[in-house]
Amino acid sequence: xxxxxxxxxxxxxxxxxxxTSIQALDDLSFEIGAREFVSVLGPSxxxxxxxxQLLSGLLMPSHGTIxxxxxxxxxxxxxxxxxxxxxxxxxxxxxxxxxxxPIRHKGLSxxxxxxxxxxxxxxxxxxxxxSARRVDELSGGMQQRVSIARALLLDPDILLMDExxxxxxxxxxxxxxxxxxRIWSAKxxxxxxxxHSIPEALLLSDRIIVMTPRPGRVMEEINCPFxxxxxxxxxxxxxxxxxxxxxxxxxxxxxxNQPQ
Ligand SMILES: Nc1ncnc2c1ncn2[C@@H]1O[C@H](COP(=O)(O)OP(=O)(O)OP(=O)(O)O)[C@@H](O)[C@H]1O
Numbered sequence: 242x243x244x245x246x247x248x249x250x251x252x253x254x255x256x257x258x259x260x261t262s263i264q265a266l267d268d269l270s271f272e273i274g275a276r277e278f279v280s281v282l283g284p285s286x287x288x289x290x291x292x293x294q295l296l297s298g299l300l301m302p303s304h305g306t307i308x309x310x311x312x313x314x315x316x317x318x319x320x321x322x323x324x325x326x327x328x329x330x331x332x333x334x335x336x337x338x339x340x341x342x343p344i345r346h347k348g349l350s351x352x353x354x355x356x357x358x359x360x361x362x363x364x365x366x367x368x369x370x371x372s373a374r375r376v377d378e379l380s381g382g383m384q385q386r387v388s389i390a391r392a393l394l395l396d397p398d399i400l401l402m403d404e405x406x407x408x409x410x411x412x413x414x415x416x417x418x419x420x421x422x423r424i425w426s427a428k429x430x431x432x433x434x435x436x437h438s439i440p441e442a443l444l445l446s447d448r449i450i451v452m453t454p455r456p457g458r459v460m461e462e463i464n465c466p467f468x469x470x471x472x473x474x475x476x477x478x479x480x481x482x483x484x485x486x487x488x489x490x491x492x493x494x495x496x497x498n499q500p501q
Pocket of ligand 1: 264
């Protein structure tokens, strides 16, 4: 499998005026293969969002290298799409206007080809009938679908998702997980998915990277052995409960070892 993402000995410190600096990541190394779905799990503050900002080129590491498709990341790039925790939609544009926003943001005009592409993506995320609606008329789950379609507009190889379903109610969250699996099997992007939810990570991923408390390092990498396509039945696989308990145990043990 060719490599899509490489973190090599990445350390990230944040300087704070008049205070000691905060080390968010320490000597973090891992690789993600092309079209792999990998989740990053870890306690609050272990540097998950920092990792994503580094990968998207919004932040430069204090030490180490991050590469996408074997090229060093030096700034934001079109082959990486991002879905944030909050949908970050623009209320003065309708649904399709939000999906095509990355084109306007680049100073380009929205051609009929782009409009067609946006409509295709809205169909993919189940919002074909809603393209002319105002975004504030949509539910939280629907808004997050719009932001997934927007992230796919420039056809990136890589999709970064920062706890995209954490603001949704439990039922919608489950529904969105299965939706994401369907979208991923249609588009087969490389996905790096940040989450606090062990079941969500197990259900979605090929592999899970478990991080230590801050400064974040890789504590463990876990292969998710469940056959695809995944379904409600996956949740009942005895290995699902075993792995879930194992990860919970690792996270609790490592958290307990932290100085208070
Ligand atoms: N711009 C910044 N300036 C100073 N400190 C920062 C900055 N960004 C992050 N940090 C600190 O770095 C650490 C890691 O933050 P980060 O948001 O990456 O963690 P996280 O694992 O995503 O947390 P959560 O799960 O709570 O969202 C935290 O202690 C945070 O306060």
